[in-house]
Amino acid sequence: MRDPRRYAGRRVGVFYGGISAEREVSLRTGAAAASALRRRGYDVREIDIREDWLGTVRSAECDVAFLALHGRFGEDGCIQAACELAKLPYTGSGVAASAVAMSKVLGKRMVAAADVPCPPDAVYEGTEIAGAKPPPFGFPLVVKPDREGSTVGVTIVRDPSMWEEALAAAARHDIRVLAEAYVPGREITVAVVNGKVLPAIEIVPKSGFYDYRSKYTAGETEYVIPVPMDRDILQRAAEYTRRAAQALQLRGAARLDYRVDPAGNVFFLEANTIPGMTETSLLPKAAKFDGMSFEELVEEILSDAGLSK
Numbered sequence: 001m002r003d004p005r006r007y008a009g010r011r012v013g014v015f016y017g018g019i020s021a022e023r024e025v026s027l028r029t030g031a032a033a034a035s036a037l038r039r040r041g042y043d044v045r046e047i048d049i050r051e052d053w054l055g056t057v058r059s060a061e062c063d064v065a066f067l068a069l070h071g072r073f074g075e076d077g078c079i080q081a082a083c084e085l086a087k088l089p090y091t092g093s094g095v096a097a098s099a100v101a102m103s104k105v106l107g108k109r110m111v112a113a114a115d116v117p118c119p120p121d122a123v124y125e126g127t128e129i130a131g132a133k134p135p136p137f138g139f140p141l142v143v144k145p146d147r148e149g150s151t152v153g154v155t156i157v158r159d160p161s162m163w164e165e166a167l168a169a170a171a172r173h174d175i176r177v178l179a180e181a182y183v184p185g186r187e188i189t190v191a192v193v194n195g196k197v198l199p200a201i202e203i204v205p206k207s208g209f210y211d212y213r214s215k216y217t218a219g220e221t222e223y224v225i226p227v228p229m230d231r232d233i234l235q236r237a238a239e240y241t242r243r244a245a246q247a248l249q250l251r252g253a254a255r256l257d258y259r260v261d262p263a264g265n266v267f268f269l270e271a272n273t274i275p276g277m278t279e280t281s282l283l284p285k286a287a288k289f290d291g292m293s294f295e296e297l298v299e300e301i302l303s304d305a306g307l308s309k
């Protein structure tokens with residue numbers, strides 16, 4: 001077993017902030033992780049990345065990087081590559097795994113190849129987005145940018161008249177856009193930490209759509225753990241998470257989003273390789289339910305930091 005105190009006595013740089021649509025969330029994740037590490041006795045420096053990513057990594061005075069960045073450059077393999085080049089061990093998934101998981105299209109292809117059901121989709125790129133015809137699986141469907149997060153640029157399209165506007169909204173965030181069959185029913189998220197699958201959490205947004213507001217406004221969404229759902233459905237979701245994590249070569253902590261249709265079929269939506277880590281976020285909630293404190297969780301993630309993963 002890995003020594004949870006592997007980096008005891010070392011200087012930990014908590015990298016947070018960044019420039020993505022999820023900067024604010026990242027600031028909160030980083031602050032929470034930094035204070036938990038301090039409570040555990042680590043010498044922590046908080047490193048807010050604004051623009052000069054490479055320069056910040058190169059001049060960071062630390063022995064190991066705790067990555068608390070979300071979205072573009074932070075979760076997509078870029079900062080991971082900078083750490084590799086600087087020979088600075090870092091937490092979480094490696095360069096390729098981060099890049100693949102960040103792309104909803106590529107992530108789904110890897111996960112589907114591991115026999116995990118994914119909703120059918122159609123992919124549109126660059127100049128073919130304007131004027132594109134809706135996919136054959138019809139409406140309702142969900143249009144989303146390939147590499148974004150926090151439901152930014154995502155539209156549930158119930159009516160063909162909203163199709164073009166939804167495409168344009170997603171295209172503002174990425175050169176690649178996907179349209180995915182809408183899966184009615186319920187939503188669950190399953191976290192995995194260093195290969196261990198944690199209990200699922202059900203997500204019940206009051207508005208019916210788990211959008212940015214529902215994600216980050218207190219009281220707008222109910223999070224239910226344990227999930228009141230048939231055991232075999234939850235076991236299947238756990239098994240899918242194991243397979244998906246292996247197929248995507250995930251490391252450290254990750255959180256996988258699923259929809260569960262009324263017949264109990266579970267569909268993979270996406271993997272988050274640097275999930276939110278404020279004390280009220282989903283991953284810490286699942287860990288806590290499983291008997292792991294926030295400090296233990298953060299230290300567990302730190303213990304898996306490394307290079308060439």
Ligand SMILES: Nc1ncnc2c1ncn2[C@@H]1O[C@H](COP(=O)(O)OP(=O)(O)O)[C@@H](O)[C@H]1O
Pocket residue numbers: 119142144148149150151152154180181182183184187209210211257259269270
């Ligand atoms: N195929 C789908 N069917 C039903 N709801 C979906 C589907 N895809 C996305 N959603 C909804 O949109 C939210 C955001 O989509 P997701 O793929 O998780 O992207 P991200 O969280 O990275 O923005 C999901 O949490 C879910 O509520």
Ligand SMILES: [Mg+2]
Pocket residue numbers: 150151257270
């Ligand atoms: Mg999601």
